[in-house]
Amino acid sequence: MDQPENVWLDDEAGPVVRPYAMTRGRTRPSSGEFDLIALIVAIQPAAAVSAGLGPEQTVIIDMCQHPLSVAEISAHLDLPVGIVRVLLGDLLDSGFILTREPRRVMQSPGEPVLKAVINGLRSL
């Protein structure tokens, strides 16, 4: 709590204040699901799209030049995943990213995928 930006926050305020300020109070993304393991990829380099983006969103675009999961983006930015979802929702709306959501079903992913997992693990 000795960094300058923390001076006006005591423990009672809690860490929620600043993260949700970053999303202008929004707790849900305007679009998209953004499962923890949804993979995100940027369509263009950050330099091409940086106008009008917040610093975190520029960093996300930078990171996602190769597909990265929502969980990894959250970990690298050191931001709660709920915040990251809102930031990603804006990027999706603006057409800066593509996403691939996982299957969110209570079923086996099917034999071809399972076999590919075994083969992939064996060759590690």
Next chain:
Amino acid sequence: MDSARSEDDEGIPLAIKMLIAGGFGAGKTTLVGAISEIRPLRTEELLTEQSIGVDDTSGVERKTTTTVAMDFGRISLSDELVLYLFGTPGQDRFWFVWDELALGAVGAVVLADTRRLATCFQSVDYFERRGTPFIVAVNCFDGAPRYGSEEVRLALDLDQEVPVVLCDAREKESVKEVLIALVEHVMAATPGEPAPV
């Protein structure tokens, strides 16, 4: 990186996940770290009002926020397939996070420490109730009492079809075998049988 990549899945791998559960100190993060291609990372979920509605948070309502941390690792299995391993959070009262993690998971490994076997009861119960396929991996710590897999099966009151394997969570080869055993168990359990809810 051109406009041809406009369709949803094109060029983006499919991600799947497995859960690594077990009591505190059973070696979950060690196991993830032994096989992950990245240093295990930590992501946090804020306990929001939305989750308070479905979770028993009695006792925490005066706190402004609560965070639940999840450690995870990544294994790129091919150009089309990425496997994420998530350690389940230790705070067992945050079941909604377990529910989110378990949804769509291939299956789970319950890592057991024979010195504190009781600490994985909750994980076993959870996956049994939910119908998530799981195996039990006994982490053979140096100096820990060595039990056979049948003794562990009895102690945990596991169904016969739940595999119990011995492992060393520090060793990549050993962890590989554990994950393969889980996938083989999932394949064996798959044929059309609806999972109990």
